[in-house]
Amino acid sequence: MFSDYAAFIVLLPVIAFVLTLFLGKKLYSGGALLPIAAIAGSFIISFGIFLEIYPKDGIVQQSWPWFAGMNIGILIDPLAVVMLMMVSFVSLLIHIYAVGYMAHDPAKPRYFAETSLFTAAMLSVVLSDNILQFFISWELVGLCSFLLIGFWYHKPSAAAAAKKAFLVTRVGDVLFLAGIVLLYVNMSEIIAGRGFTVPAGNFILQFKTMFAAIPLINPTQLTYITLLFFGGAIGKSGQFPLHGWLPDAMEGPTTVSALIHAATMVTAGVYLVARTFPMFAATPSTISAGVPDSLLIVAYVGGFTALFAATMGLVMNDIKRVLAYSTVSQLGYMMLALGTAGAVVGAQAVGISMFHLISHAFFKALLFLCAGSVIHAVGTNDIREMGGLFSKMKITGTTMLIAALALAGIGIPFINIGTAGFFSKDMIIEKAFEYGQLKGDFIPYAFAIIAALLTSIYIFRLWFMTFTGTPRSERHSHESPGVMTRPLMILALFALFFGFAHLGFYDYLNKNFELLTGEKAAPESGGVQMSPIVVLLPVLVGVLGFLISYAIYHKKMLDMSKLVSSQNPLYKLLLNRYYEPKIGADIIGVKLTHDVVAQSGEFVDRKIIDRLVIDNIISNTLFKLGEFIRKLQTGVVQNYASITLLGLGLLILLLRIKFGGT
């Protein structure tokens, strides 16, 4: 019954967007209730669909023809339905929280309209049944991200950050689009040359058609296609080397950071790889073909990003930037999971990665909302000016501690009690270890385990510096209102207990591609028995990180002033974010793009095309010709009449010559 209304999952927030934009000013709290009601509706429909399809392992497919063999459609399989529930639920909580957080902002209708549009776009990404609709929604999501990062556009830094986000993700989007074009070319080729037929009622760029065509596509081409897709994912999910925009995106309101740049939008890249996972998995797994297989690249980029971003998280002083680097790092974990587990357990990797994606959405949204609550109370982003807040903000402090424990993956191994992150992240690290055993390549595992240690250090550094010790500035902080703290508590419950759903979750997601393509998934690889040390190590490094932060930032057992100074080259390197903004903006942006490409383009356009070709040749000739011809217009009516008659005579003469006659 609910599945008949699947289209309303997207349509409700779209309607709310329009209404809020135009009528928001006249309504309570800038029209916040419209998006909240709409997204609650989306969540209810998503949840209803889940309840409908879960018991019978069904999927929902609806499709309408569009143009030239393309379609618009809805595909809700296990992968999509869990994403739909997560996106609409987290978005709902953040919208409620925003009523309190944005209470003093004059532009509330614009805020709520844009977040509502964003939610619609993201939901549309999730339930697309073809890659083209996926791409269109993906771009819409990027647009909303741009608008919301630049929400306070009168701040130059926010305007610059919005521009940077737009341009950097554009690099990825162009790669993604190129991937779609290449895919389309290959599909047309196999339809023309190898007898592949698109079944009636299916369309060429639908996911199930794509998956059915995998065995026929040239493997090298398939690798290129998947790598181009992954390029899009790199841009959207802030993976190295296109990660720079994500920390800068923290210029937007904190609720936007929580909604878009932590919980939902940035996971679209991971979702893209998960969605097209059968293609990634089918790429040739040897380097002998001259190209490495795509999963290897996914694993390495993800693993490297996880570690690379975590190192920068260690030294940031802006509470939101620490969390931003944490997001980049965790997204790296999800990619790593797809890459390594993909090689070990095939399509089950999707379940492992998605589980981390969803538990991450809960605790990272929670972390950001707590940070927002702190910023709301203290009025600054700088953790050096905070401290001792726990006594004043008990709810925020407690929920943030829960989120930090979840992020660090704290739990008790062997008896399986722990936070959401404990289940999801440890699974990823264990799979990375299995990958190492299988391929004799422990580098991804090393990335993962070191990043886990750093994660734990930076998040507890953040917590200790914010909530414990003595206040480092004179500010009258207070606990946030109930409309803000209640979403925190709900998210904290999920961050604590969501992990226990892991077995059912994996089982459910494992069926995903089987349900879609009708092919049986590869049988389970028998569950390699892990040595206890491997199971224990992720938790151990988590606890170790906690102890290190406790010793340094709470007990002040180590004097950090020597390490944390501009004299220390390593600290400087990290604080300057590996000079990424410098390289990205100054060298690539200004020197290369502006000074070389744009300037030479301007020279060719202005001096050669405009001046030489257009001015001298085309327009001068036309002017001279016009000067000559205008003399014909004498203004004497008889002249015109004579010429008309002359023309008539000529016409008759021509007709006579042509057709003869008497």
Add this chain to the structure above:
Amino acid sequence: MSLYTYLLISAIIFAIGSYGIITQRSGIKILMCIELLLNSANLNLVAFSSFNGNATGQVFAIFSIAIAAAEAAIGFAILVALFRVRDTINLDDINILRW
């Protein structure tokens, strides 16, 4: 009389009209010449219609006469307006519509 005679008369009227349009300078005379052109065409229509036993041509001629009446009314109205402004309807003096 044969069809040929009608066509010949029509051609003569047309030639007179054309000659008038080119040589005359007075706006009124030119309008009258235009009427000659139109009516030579009407004559053709009626002649063909009559000789081919088909009434369509005559219907056309009636339409054409009605339109010619409207056209003449507008033409004379323009000339009257022009005369009020410029005190002349000699077309040699009215040549501002040019480069």
